[in-house]
Amino acid sequence: MTSVSPAPAPAPAHPGRRRRPSPRRIGLQAARIALALFFSFPIVFMLVSSFKPDQQIFGDLDGIKAFLPVGHLSLDNYTGVFDRVPAVRFLLNSIGISAITVALSIFINSLAAFALSRMRWRGKKIVLTAVIATLIVPFETFALPMVWWVNKLPWLQLDGGRLIVTEGWLDTYQVQILPFVANAMFIFLFHQYFQSIPKELDEAAVLDGASWFGIYRRIVMPLSGPAIATVAILAFLPMWNAYLWPLMVVQSEDLRPVMIGIDYFVQTNPSWGEIMAYSSMITVPVLALFVAFQRAFVSSIASSGVKG
Amino acid sequence: MSTRPGAAADVPPTRRATQRRARRRESLAALGMVSPAVFLLVMFIVIPVVLAFALAFTNARLVSPTPAQFTGVQNFRVLLDDPLFYKSLRNTFYFAVVVVPLQGGLALVLALLVNAKVKGVNFFRTVYFLPVVTSMVVVSILWTLLYQKTGLINELISHLTLGLVQGPDWLNNPSTAMPAIIVMSVWQGVGFHMIIWLAGLQTIPQDLYEAADIDGATRWTRFWHVTWPGLSATRTFVLITITINAFALFTQISVMTQGGPLDSTSTVVYQAVRTGYSQQQTGYASAISLVFFVLVLAVSLVQRFLTREKD
Numbered sequence: 001m002t003s004v005s006p007a008p009a010p011a012p013a014h015p016g017r018r019r020r021p022s023p024r025r026i027g028l029q030a031a032r033i034a035l036a037l038f039f040s041f042p043i044v045f046m047l048v049s050s051f052k053p054d055q056q057i058f059g060d061l062d063g064i065k066a067f068l069p070v071g072h073l074s075l076d077n078y079t080g081v082f083d084r085v086p087a088v089r090f091l092l093n094s095i096g097i098s099a100i101t102v103a104l105s106i107f108i109n110s111l112a113a114f115a116l117s118r119m120r121w122r123g124k125k126i127v128l129t130a131v132i133a134t135l136i137v138p139f140e141t142f143a144l145p146m147v148w149w150v151n152k153l154p155w156l157q158l159d160g161g162r163l164i165v166t167e168g169w170l171d172t173y174q175v176q177i178l179p180f181v182a183n184a185m186f187i188f189l190f191h192q193y194f195q196s197i198p199k200e201l202d203e204a205a206v207l208d209g210a211s212w213f214g215i216y217r218r219i220v221m222p223l224s225g226p227a228i229a230t231v232a233i234l235a236f237l238p239m240w241n242a243y244l245w246p247l248m249v250v251q252s253e254d255l256r257p258v259m260i261g262i263d264y265f266v267q268t269n270p271s272w273g274e275i276m277a278y279s280s281m282i283t284v285p286v287l288a289l290f291v292a293f294q295r296a297f298v299s300s301i302a303s304s305g306v307k308g
Numbered sequence: 309m310s311t312r313p314g315a316a317a318d319v320p321p322t323r324r325a326t327q328r329r330a331r332r333r334e335s336l337a338a339l340g341m342v343s344p345a346v347f348l349l350v351m352f353i354v355i356p357v358v359l360a361f362a363l364a365f366t367n368a369r370l371v372s373p374t375p376a377q378f379t380g381v382q383n384f385r386v387l388l389d390d391p392l393f394y395k396s397l398r399n400t401f402y403f404a405v406v407v408v409p410l411q412g413g414l415a416l417v418l419a420l421l422v423n424a425k426v427k428g429v430n431f432f433r434t435v436y437f438l439p440v441v442t443s444m445v446v447v448s449i450l451w452t453l454l455y456q457k458t459g460l461i462n463e464l465i466s467h468l469t470l471g472l473v474q475g476p477d478w479l480n481n482p483s484t485a486m487p488a489i490i491v492m493s494v495w496q497g498v499g500f501h502m503i504i505w506l507a508g509l510q511t512i513p514q515d516l517y518e519a520a521d522i523d524g525a526t527r528w529t530r531f532w533h534v535t536w537p538g539l540s541a542t543r544t545f546v547l548i549t550i551t552i553n554a555f556a557l558f559t560q561i562s563v564m565t566q567g568g569p570l571d572s573t574s575t576v577v578y579q580a581v582r583t584g585y586s587q588q589q590t591g592y593a594s595a596i597s598l599v600f601f602v603l604v605l606a607v608s609l610v611q612r613f614l615t616r617e618k619d
Contacts, residue, residue, distance in 0.1 A: 025426070032421055032428075036435045039495070043438055045460060046450050061463045112345035115338040122335065127342060134353045136608075140556040140577045141601040142356035144584035144593040145363050148370060149356050182348035212337040241443035243559050248585045259445040262563065272453055279446045290441045294434060297441070301500060302507035 041067065046283070050077055050276040057272055077277035084274060085264045086253060087281065094257040094282075097176050098239040104181045105235040106228055112182075113190030114216045118202060128191070134184045140244075147248050150175050175249045176257065180239065186231045189303060193227035194220060230300035233293070240286060258282045360601065363594035370588040383595035393596070395571045396579040402486060403493075403575065404554035411494045412546050415501035422502070423509050433506075437499040444496060448563035451492045455479050479565055482572035489560050489573060497553065501546050508542030509535070544615045548608050555604050576600045 021029075044067050049057045051073040060066045081087050115121070116128050150169040157166050169175040197220060205215045221228075243259040250256055259282070265275045290297050364383055368376035387393050418436055422429045439447065454460045455478040462475030478488040512535065520530045558577040561567060567574035567582070576596060584593025 028421065028424070029426065032432050035418065035421070036432055039436050039439055039499070042447075042450050042454060042495075043442065045454070046446075058458070061458065061460055062467075066460060066463075108344045108348070112342045115341035119334055119338040119341075120331075121338040124338070127346065131346070131349065134349055136605070137353065137357055137601065138552050138556055138604060140558065140580075141597050141604065142353070142360045144580055144590060144597055145359035146352065146356035147585065148363065148368060148590045149359055151370065178348065179352040182345040182352070184349065187345060212334065212341070216341070237441065241445065243443075243445050243562075244581065247562075248581070259443060262445050262449055266449070266563070275449055275453070279449060283442050283446050286441050286443075287438065290438075291434070298433070298437070298503055301440075301503045 043283075043287075046276050047280055049273065050280040051075070052077075052273060054271055054273045057276075077271070077273040078281070080271065080274045081278045081281065085261050085278070087261065087278065089254065090256055090258045090261045091282070093173075093255060094240055094259075097173065097242075097257060098236055101177050101180055101239050102232050102235045104177070105183060105186060106231055108181055109183060109186040109231065110190045110221065110224070110228070111216065113187045113194055114220060116187070117191045117194040118199065118215075118220070119212065131184045131187055135188075143244065143248070146179070150179070150249065170249050171251050171255060173255060176242070176246055176255075179245075180235075183235070186235065189230060189234075190224070190227055193224055197223050226296075226299070229293075229296045230303055233297055233300045237286075360594050360597050363591050364598045366591045368591040368594070370584070370590050376591065379591070383592050384599075386592065387595055387599065392571060392574060392579060393576075396574045396576045399486060399571075399573060400555060400557060400575045400577075403490060403557050404551060406487075406490050407493060407554045408547065408550050410490070411498050411501060411550050414494060415498045415546065416505050418498065418502040419505035419509055423506060433502075436502055439496045440499040442496070444559045445563055447492065447496045448560045451488075452479065452564050455488050455492075480569055482570045485565055485569060485573050489557075489564065493554075493557075493560060497550075501550065504546055504549075505539070505542060508539045512538035540615070544612065547611055547615065551607060551611065552604055555600070555607070576603075 048067055048069050051069060052060070053072060053074070053076065056071050057066075060071065065071070112131075116124060116131075147170075152167065153169050155166050155169060155172070155174065157164055201219050202215050205219055210218070241259060242257055246257050246260050247263075250260070261278060261282070262275075265271070265278060363376065365378060365380060366376040367379050367382075422433045422436070456462075457475075457477040457480075461478070465473055465475045476484050478484045516534045516538070517530065520534050525533065556577055557575045558581065561573050561575055561578045562581075565573045567578055577600065580593045580596040580600065583589045583596065
């Protein structure tokens with residue numbers, strides 16, 4: 001697993017005497033700052049505008065005021081959001097769907113990777129190759145046949161104390177969760193990580209009478225914190241940002257995730273202040289998580305490129 | 309099961325039996341552990357992919373009282389006569405051809421800028437990465453506002469050119485809608501590939517640079533002879549992932565333009581979703597998906613071939 005470590009602080013060439021920065025270095029730093037403005041201005045604009053009435057958002061566009069929290073600021077847009085969409089429901093749905101998917105994803109993929117990297121059995125190589133092969137098909141190529149397919153799948157439901165079989169997964173929670181649990185990329189990441197853990201630990205545990213599941217749970221998983229964090233982050237982001245899939249398979253308002261909520265604002269006459277407020281509400285939690293766990297985020301992204 | 313003669317003759321029979329039992333237990337446990345993941349991969353990747361091939365030759369509809377019927381190559385015949393399909397194909401290529409070098413190149417520039425040992429690089433990395441953790445749906449709605457005729461982008465253009473240039477109505481003009489979406493998509497995705505390049509840069513051994521310095525290499529030759537060759541594996545990965553993402557262009561179109569104006573931003577995936585989902589023609593949409601799949605596969609195989617290690 002590659003980690004992108006921050007560059008060490010520069011050692012002063014002549015301690016006690018400050019070197020004058022060369023024009024080249026000033027130019028590079030200016031470029032870095034200009035790019036920082038380029039990458040942050042829409043986000044700053046979104047956050048600031050979410051507190052302004054519509055008229056002021058457009059009035060402030062012609063100057064630096066567009067990026068400053070000045071003028072008439074209020075939480076009106078936020079209260080407006082709750083009148084227009086069931087925002088709490090959407091947020092709870094997304095939190096629940098993402099959390100369950102992340103948890104199942106960590107468990108099921110690491111379990112498979114454990115068997116594929118640390119146990120001896122026939123057919124292991126074939127299974128590993130087949131799993132990796134699923135990576136070459138982008139989701140978009142089979143999303144539509146999959147809608148047709150999930151509409152045919154059976155599910156068990158409790159109906160007045162009796163277990164009944166229903167057909168079709170459209171409009172359910174499971175259709176938003178189960179298709180995204182198993183992931184060849186995550187199996188591969190766990191597989192690579194598990195191989196760095198010494199196998200002698202397993203052998204010692206076997207002599208002590210531990211079961212294979214016991215080794216997985218008590219020895220390997222507790223040593224795999226970084227891999228778990230990587231998979232948690234890589235599994236969480238697409239679930240929180242899910243749009244195409246829920247757009248196609250979820251009709252009832254009660255089951256919708258946050259990103260579909262945006263369509264409510266586009267369809268009816270838009271209040272840009274409310275759109276900015278809703279966008280901020282569903283973005284800020286992720287940005288906060290990112291800033292808090294920045295190092296883990298960056299190294300998880302970097303490790304997704306290792307397979308080359 | 310019979311004991312094979314000569315196999316581990318020095319091991320007493322009881323121990324051999326125990327070993328065999330342990331092996332069997334290990335195999336069974338392993339199968340139990342891989343099967344949930346394998347089952348789900350089969351259910352939600354393998355079967356849908358096979359279905360994409362099968363349904364493309366039928367008139368299947370999403371919800372239909374009658375079962376799907378085999379219609380041969382009918383869907384493909386319709387597809388080849390569909391002017392919207394050619395437009396979508398062209399727009400998809402247009403997007404990919406511009407985005408791949410632009411995003412890959414800018415990402416490398418960013419990676420080089422934040423790989424320096426100067427104060428605040430961590431801050432810059434964080435800021436360049438912020439759009440990546442912002443959802444594409446949010447980014448699209450946000451930039452729809454920025455791109456309005458009297459929106460922030462045009463105000464900025466007007467300010468920077470001292471009022472000489474008046475920006476167009478970006479998303480409502482067939483010739484500017486796609487470029488506008490391209491700029492926004494690069495803005496959102498480039499931080500991701502910056503991190504990938506950065507990880508690649510940090511695997512290049514420092515002594516290669518020192519050796520180049522001793523040889524009196526300029527910055528430019530140092531880049532071409534040390535950095536660029538050292539990034540060959542990373543380069544392939546960046547190229548292929550940006551390409552596949554570019555071909556899958558959907559969210560931006562769905563939120564910002566719905567394929568318009570005048571179909572100038574309709575893409576293959578957008579068209580497939582519209583026919584398959586909104587018009588419920590699963591068979592026809594599968595045919596579009598199938599063509600799309602072959603396309604993506606062909607392009608990434610060609611890229612892999614062109615960027616292969618030349619030893």
